[in-house]
Amino acid sequence: MSLYRTKALLDLLMPRVCLVCGRTLAVEENHLCGACRGDLPLTYYWEREHNLMADKFNSVIEKFRADDEYMPYSYAAALLFYHAENPYKRIPQAIKYLYNRRAGKDFGTMLGEKLSSAAHFADVDLVIPVPLHWTRLWKRGYNQAGVIAESAARAMGAKYAPDVLLRRRKTGSQVSRAAGERLSNAVSAFCPNPRKRPDGCRHILVVDDTFTTGATLAGCYLAIRDAFTGREMPRISVATLSVVEAV
Numbered sequence: 095m096s097l098y099r100t101k102a103l104l105d106l107l108m109p110r111v112c113l114v115c116g117r118t119l120a121v122e123e124n125h126l127c128g129a130c131r132g133d134l135p136l137t138y139y140w141e142r143e144h145n146l147m148a149d150k151f152n153s154v155i156e157k158f159r160a161d162d163e164y165m166p167y168s169y170a171a172a173l174l175f176y177h178a179e180n181p182y183k184r185i186p187q188a189i190k191y192l193y194n195r196r197a198g199k200d201f202g203t204m205l206g207e208k209l210s211s212a213a214h215f216a217d218v219d220l221v222i223p224v225p226l227h228w229t230r231l232w233k234r235g236y237n238q239a240g241v242i243a244e245s246a247a248r249a250m251g252a253k254y255a256p257d258v259l260l261r262r263r264k265t266g267s268q269v270s271r272a273a274g275e276r277l278s279n280a281v282s283a284f285c286p287n288p289r290k291r292p293d294g295c296r297h298i299l300v301v302d303d304t305f306t307t308g309a310t311l312a313g314c315y316l317a318i319r320d321a322f323t324g325r326e327m328p329r330i331s332v333a334t335l336s337v338v339e340a341v
């Protein structure tokens with residue numbers, strides 16, 4: 095039986111619906127109906143070295159790089175805008191909370207393709223996901239940032255390295271914390287894995303599902319820098335599936 099016919103049969107038995115509007119999908123559609131796919135709230139941040147997300151991220155890590163001689167502007171981009179009142183938020187939510195691994199892979203691939211199309215991301219050779227604390231990973235069996243990062247790495251022709259960073263502890267909900275506390279909390283949450291030192295790379299990309307304050311990614315950024323103490327420092331950039339609008 096052809097793949098198309100198998101999918102058609104499966105769709106009859108178990109209809110697939112659009113993640114955004116809930117409409118039943120046609121056989122050739124995946125995750126989104128044609129209308130929702132045509133209307134994706136793409137950021138186009140990958141086309142600009144300087145954008146709102148990158149400026150925000152650089153202002154967060156700025157506090158920690160005063161004593162660093164090599165600390166270039168960090169590139170940052172997200173695939174989609176995230177807005178609490180916009181139904182497109184259901185894409186990252188489905189990947190994170192409903193464990194929709196296939197959507198994570200496909201949108202991760204899309205993210206990787208967009209980044210590859212930009213000259214300043216084209217030389218990324220190592221992709222690192224924001225790690226979950228091992229107890230949470232054990233409970234969930236799934237790290238959404240890892241699913242997105244692995245597919246993005248493949249689309250970019252870069253190496254995927256899920257175990258370069260360790261999460262020392264769970265940071266819990268960050269929402270109610272003051273900004274300064276949130277940052278120091280996130281920064282101390284990550285450390286380099288002494289048994290998995292990244293070597294010989296020029297441009298590292300750290301990937302998460304959603305960019306809100308930038309504190310989590312800043313924590314990863316600083317932990318990666320620690321891994322390179324005394325060695326030649328690669329450029330470190332960040333990318334996410336979605337970015338909370340008006341960052």
Ligand SMILES: [Zn+2]
Pocket residue numbers: 112113114115116117126127128129130131
């Ligand atoms: Zn739709």
